[in-house]
Amino acid sequence: MQRFTCECGNALFFGSSRCLKCSSDVGYDPQLGAMKRVRADSTMKRCQNGVKHNVCNWLLPASATAVLCLACRMNRTIPDLSADRNRMLWARMEMAKRRLIYTLLRLGIGLPSKKDDPKDGLAFDIVSTLSNPTVTTGHLNGVITVNLEEADDSYRQFNRQQLGESSRTLLGHFRHESAHYLWQRQLSELGWDDPLRLAFRERFGDEWIDYAAALGTYYQNGAPGDWGQNYITAYASSHPWEDWAETWAHYLQIIDGLETCESLGIQVQFIALPLVILPVESGELPAMLSSSSAEDGEFLAWLQRWMCLSTVLNEIASSLGEPSLYPFVISVKAAQKLRLAHHYAQVWGLGCRKTGEA
Template identity: 45%
Template sequence: MTSTLARNYQCSCGKPVFFRNSSCLSCGSALGYVADEGALRAMRPTQAPDRFHLDGNPSVTYRRCQNFSSAIGCNWLVRDDGGTTAPLCLSCRLSRMIPDLSYPGNGELWRRVEAAKRRLVSHLLGLGLPVVPKADDPQRGLAFDLLHSQPGMPVMTGHATGVITINIEEADDAYRERARAQFGEPYRTLLGHLRHEVGHYYWDRLVAGTEWLAPCRALFGDDREDYAAALKRHYTQGPVQGWQRRYISAYAGAHPWEDWAESWGHYLHLRDTLDTAQSFGLVADAQWLEGHERQEPSVSPFKPSDLWREDHPTGAEFLTLLHDWVAVTCVMNEMSRAMGQPDFYPFVLPAAAVAKLHFIHCLIDAHVRGALGAEPEVTAAWGAATVAAGGPAEVAA
């Protein structure tokens, strides 16, 4: 079973602190996020300038990510190894291109994108998924190009061979809401974009060329279907008829790759939200992860026959995740309505989508257990079909 990631943090003074914090508002302690621990920790200064040790552990020295003093204010830490460590944290090292900061407003948009990316990366690490910068592994690594459109040179959010391009205008609330209304989407967020696009990357990394490809095609459809033609059909003719019974969203019906990416993004929504809810005591504890019995709800929206494989060892735990997800989202939707806000989770899970989510759950579980076999060669299978190159004003990170 894949691990959970705690989101309920406390300073050493006992007061609550949060994922984005760089200092405790109660006691003033410096805070930093330690990615390999999945924890926000209080720090104490050392005799060396700009060096810290974690509260209660003076044997290991850290320093802040170089981008702490930049527009994004990154609060992640880098373990100090005596001078050879990269100046940037793992999340910031994934940014291959950053926007031109001389352009008014780009600094704030960059800050918002990087904040969402840190949330994404922390969760990927918590799930046990490989997160390696493309600079370290050009063939299988991951990189982000964070670009701003120029006159006559629009930037399209998308993925190609390990590079995720993000139009940073998606971090502007007004721009994103116009796009959401234009495309008739019930839900459009910056973090949602990142989760969707990284799904394409993990399809290349974990599915393509592996034993998982055939069952993936049987469930999601044949990815060899003409991608450009499928997207053109979707945008000119609208969603496939009856998509609500087969897909997690209207866009998922455009092409098997998009069905995969939409399902992957929703799986990350589910896991991170439940990890957060569990951290704050809003759902039952994780004893069931350790093989303890847990009483199932008397009325269940899903059953074993809805899973990808009813006999898979993860079946019972995944159904519990789904039951908790339905319970949490129902309450959160009502809370949103009580505040006059749109629904927290404006989706309905059809049984066909549940099977796809379970497939992704099984794939991640197999990766964590080392049961995926040899990794595939990453190919340009769908290349630059969804990505437009950035303009000359974009600069390398």
Template identity: 40%
Template sequence: MQLFICQSCGARLYFENHVCQSCNHRLGYLPDVDRIVALVRDKREEGGGDPNGYWRAVGLPDLRLRFCTNALYDACNWLLPADNCDPGSEPLCDACRFNRIVPNLDDARNLARWRRIETAKHWLIYTIKHLKLPLPDRMEDPGHGLAFKFLTPVRGAPPPLTGHDEGVIVLNAEEAEDAIRERNRTVMGEPYRTLLGHFRHEIGHFYWDVLVRDTDRINRCRELFGDDRADYSAALKHHYAEGAPPDWQENYISAYATAHPWEDFAETWAQYLHIVDTIETANAYGLRVDPPGESGGTMPLSADFDPYGSHPIEDLIAIWLPLSFAMNSLARSMGQNDLYPFIISPPVVEKLGFINELIHRR
């Protein structure tokens, strides 16, 4: 994520900020200019600060803006040009337009969960847009377009399973609860489990359908990840019954990646998004890592390095290895678990290289 600055007072901002804590300006993310902008109420609007009205950005006075409808729930801070919105309509931003089902928002607990889910999902869409990947919705592609369903458990019914099916990503909304997610992580024997991680993994399945299936890349994908035509249900049953092979770290990024080639692709895709986004954040803050030691490596960042641009995978890995080692060391200094609890073996680098080429050859 890049570093955002308040145009009104110069304070540093987080991507999720709705209000500047220094000057109290209302804030919104404007995808068209890729900036968090400080806002003032449009002079033609009478009183109040209702996000459903019209706004103008500091420094962009000629652009009349509206918030996404989900700003009314404090679940979104993205903006749309008012000229693109029908008067009296309830416009949805480039992230919220993919929602098909959200939890019952009359329940305060569900509302809190949904806000956390939206924070992670908006971060995902930011990354996908910066990689310039296609993002068809169900209107553009009724059979395979992207859609999200955030479901809550129903008493007497099996809990909803987080997963992907033909463009539809389902997330069990209980995963927004830290205690529940940590319990699931422990039961599943996972080193890492976050809402953003869920989204990055499931969108990997979506892009396997979009960028690999029915393309000339399918054979190379099978060489690296395995034959996707293997029975998926049987493979998962075997994985949960027998676990991963003892030497799985030699060829896979996670134990779950061994379950089936689709899961290996999705897990590796998620790692790629972890890497490029975190490198952007490090670069935005001017971080440099040059640890001593025979295999310490260096972090050859420059002020104009764009991890979302086209680079050989070796360049990204040369930056990532010392950066992730430093991140883990900092976390341990705070008594926390490693931020990046994964080992990137040479076969995993090759798989990451395939995804890198898959994205940038477009």
């Protein structure tokens, strides 16, 4: 997340709707990627979900016939807002969803809504198990469904413990499901022998393995004992699609984490910590794809900076008596998968900024 400031010079944050110094109404303009004041004569207007329900601080052009911002227009289903609890949980959902959309837009990805582009567009169903007990978080044909109850911290942490996960967050759900959406939109359309598809198969495995059977085996037997040497999470071992989704979600997490810290003035290169240095092959792409040693080196330096920073974050959390903020270990094979995820971002036109930049 980048650093935001009001016109008066006061610090603003991604969720800000009012400046605490000058009391101006503010909002986030996704077209410019900046926070702006909203005046009576402004060229921008607030999203109606912010005006009516106080759950959104994004803006859209005042001249637009639409009343919802880019992010809220992607909602296909929202909870019953007559219940106070639903409004509270939905607000948390919307914040996490906007952070995902912010990152994808920053990477340069176009995000048409499902209404505007039925084939490649994106939509969200936010559904409570209280209204639909069978709802599960997932993706299908451009629609990401998230269980509203996951916004309840107790519910989510119970699921985390039951599933043996080291981390479970709302933002993580959205990042993970965006990977399934992008795989279907970008990779599934490629020919079987396309280099990008062959590279996927080399790093993640054969995507044609029976998905239901693979997940059934995983939930019955768990991850292999050596999963940490090959995957970023235990769940990633369940199927190549899930390995890709966990890797992409992790890639977005690193992008956001580095941008946030570096935009706030934390100079990672000056933090001296003894770290295990990843070997050169961690930054290399599969042989069927071309890249320069300079590009590989930039990626590896970027990843090393994150490994250094995440160690600092964990030590700070420990100092505060909290669990680790980053309970992951990046193996060589996991790093190679992250390298491919970064390459996809560039090839798809998502890489509007260099790997080494904040």
